[in-house]
Amino acid sequence: MSSAGVLTQLVTETLSLNAEQEWEDVSIFTPFLNDQALLYDYADCLAVQTFLRMAQLPFNVRQRPNAEFISPNGIVPVLKISKTLISGFGPIVDFVYKKGVSLTSHLSETQLADMKAHMSLVDHLLRHVELYVVWKHDETYGEVTCARYGSVYHWPLRTVLPFLKRRAVLSELRDADWDSKTLDDVSEAADKAFRSLSSLLSTKKYVMGDMPTEADALLFGHLYTIITMRLPLTNLTNVLKRYPNLFDFTKRIEAEYFKQ
Incomplete structure (x- = not known):
């Protein structure tokens, strides 16, 4: 081994x-x-x-x-x-x-495999999209990323540490063949992810039917953040607007689990 x-x-x-x-x-x-x-x-x-x-x-x-x-x-x-x-x-x-706590015990093996495949789509494809926007896109890095990442440090660390982190993430993107992608390529990748997730959700209350699973939690986390976090690059939000059922899903989860 x-x-x-x-x-x-x-x-x-x-x-x-x-x-x-x-x-x-x-x-x-x-x-x-x-x-x-x-x-x-x-x-x-x-x-x-x-x-x-x-x-x-x-x-x-x-x-x-x-x-x-x-x-x-x-x-x-x-x-x-x-x-x-x-x-x-x-x-x-x-x-x-x-610990014996599962949100997927009601799913069949086929449904569970389908859910995990779509979670992988969010975790890999959509995550690379987000990494690209945050660290590769110069305007976003200059106006948002550098300031937020360095906000808890004193000078010169507030400048040096974002620079070092950016270099590490760009290396990660390069290893994943994302470094040479254009903004159009990234928007297309985001659209592919949103289209697949929108099709899976369809008109259902939750991703896998009438009961929530970890797929709903993961999807909500990313959708809510893309919708609400202010960035100079609006490509992600504009692509997401093509899928109103994903917007409605986000509102439902927020109302159910975060509105007191």
């Missing part, structure tokens, strides 16, 4: 053991959502909160300037239960499942 495989197995076994802990004093660590979090981070933080509300699991949100560095792998949000830290939407959903 490779070293990566051994590490994955150890992490999986550790989370399985830690899943036996009581669900008490659970915290979600996020960046400052209104001032610091970037498009994709805000979306994932909101998606996790939505998922836990759907699962009726209590938690506290703790906004921290160093949430990225609290995370074991730099991914936010971070769920803390006792001395265990779990970062990222997917691992948090898996951890909750290991």
Whole structure:
């Protein structure tokens, strides 16, 4: 077994053991959502909160300037239960499942596979779109990204750290063959994702029917963030407007889980 495989197995076994802990004093660590979090981070933080509300699991949100560095792998949000830290939407959903809480027990194997395929579409295709807009698009980087990412640091770190982060993300985009894409290419990729999700949702209340699943939480997190976060580049919002059922879905989830 490779070293990566051994590490994955150890992490999986550790989370399985830690899943036996009581669900008490659970915290979600996020960046400052209104001032610091970037498009994709805000979306994932909101998606996790939505998922836990759907699962009726209590938690506290703790906004921290160093949430990225609290995370074991730099991914936010971070769920803390006792001395265990779990970062990222997917691992948090898996951890909750290991505790015996599932939002998909009513689905058939075919439906579950279909749901996971569309979640992968959001998690990979739409995430690359968001990374491109935030870090590759010069105007967005200059007016929004640099200021938000560097907002919690003093000079010169507030300039240096966004520069270093941008270089790392551009390398990631280059490895994924996204670095050379044009804005039209990115808009087309976003349209492909929204069109597929709109078709899956159709006229249903939730993505998979009459009951919410983690797919609804993930989709809501990204759609709500794209609709509400102000960016100089409006391409994503303009593409999303072609699919009114996705707008209606976002309003329904917000009203059901966030309006008191």
